[in-house]
Amino acid sequence: MDVTIFDLDNTLYAPEACLFSLIDVRINRYMTEVVGIEPERVDGLRRLYWQRYGVTLGGLIRHHQVDPEDYLEYVHDVDVALCLRPDQRLRQSLESLSGVKVVFTNGSRGHADRVLQALDLADQFSEIFDIRVADYCPKPYADPYHRVLTHLGADAECCAMIEDSADNLRTAKVLGMRTVLVGPALQADYVDARVERADQVSEVVMGWRGQSL
Structure with missing residues (x-):
């Protein structure tokens, strides 16, 4: 990946x-x-x-x-700092995850910027793709995924999608991505792995990379 x-x-x-x-x-x-x-x-x-x-x-x-x-x-005019604090465990996990890391959200870039700042993660992602990437067409429609892949110059098979939404993972899997569900367990053939928290993602993705060596 x-x-x-x-x-x-x-x-x-x-x-x-x-x-x-x-x-x-x-x-x-x-x-x-x-x-x-x-x-x-x-x-x-x-x-x-x-x-x-x-x-x-x-x-x-x-x-x-x-x-x-x-x-x-x-x-998105909400006080993000009321709800979020720096997440050092997640930061350390992301630092250990090599390769390109990006955010892909149905929200706005401004909201994403504020969330990442509050979590102290802004420097961990090279790009933020928001609802505007496909002219306000959201996930789980395929068009924004294609736009993201085109912008990155990446093949879907080289990507892992990390989501709390099963519907959004379904599209990612159809396109050829590996998928990780963050949250409660779900038995579905389009979910390759599940974790409780985002800070556990790096171990899963790095494990996949090890298998492909």
Whole structure:
């Protein structure tokens, strides 16, 4: 494996940090206060848009003519430092992981920058690919994966995808990547390995590299 691709939210930090719940609140507020959707419709629409478009933003663009940049700025306007602290164990793990390391997120680059700064990991990744990489088309659609691979000049077979989302790993596996699920166990043929925490990823990936020597 020459490239290790990490998701951001609920992957590099644990869901228990509750950072994403703050973003969820901002998404709901945007839909009611900015877009003008009735509060009782928000949960149903979010579920519908996730099913159809992969993220809430996709439905808001298509059905409510939302400016995606305005949305991204609004929903990621949260105090990351309230939830996250430097993660020295993860930092040491990433330092031991050779090759190219990048972040690939359905969030914004600004949000990713703030998260990595809070975790003291900003210097560990050579690139951040956000929702803009394929014109706001999100994971698990294949197009953003192809854009990332093209930008990196890498073959999928040389990449490992690290995610908390099974759907996102499924696409990675179809494209030919090795996959690591961060979080609860899941029996699926598109999950090659599972770890509890992101700081355990380097051992798995380096093990694969050893097997290929």
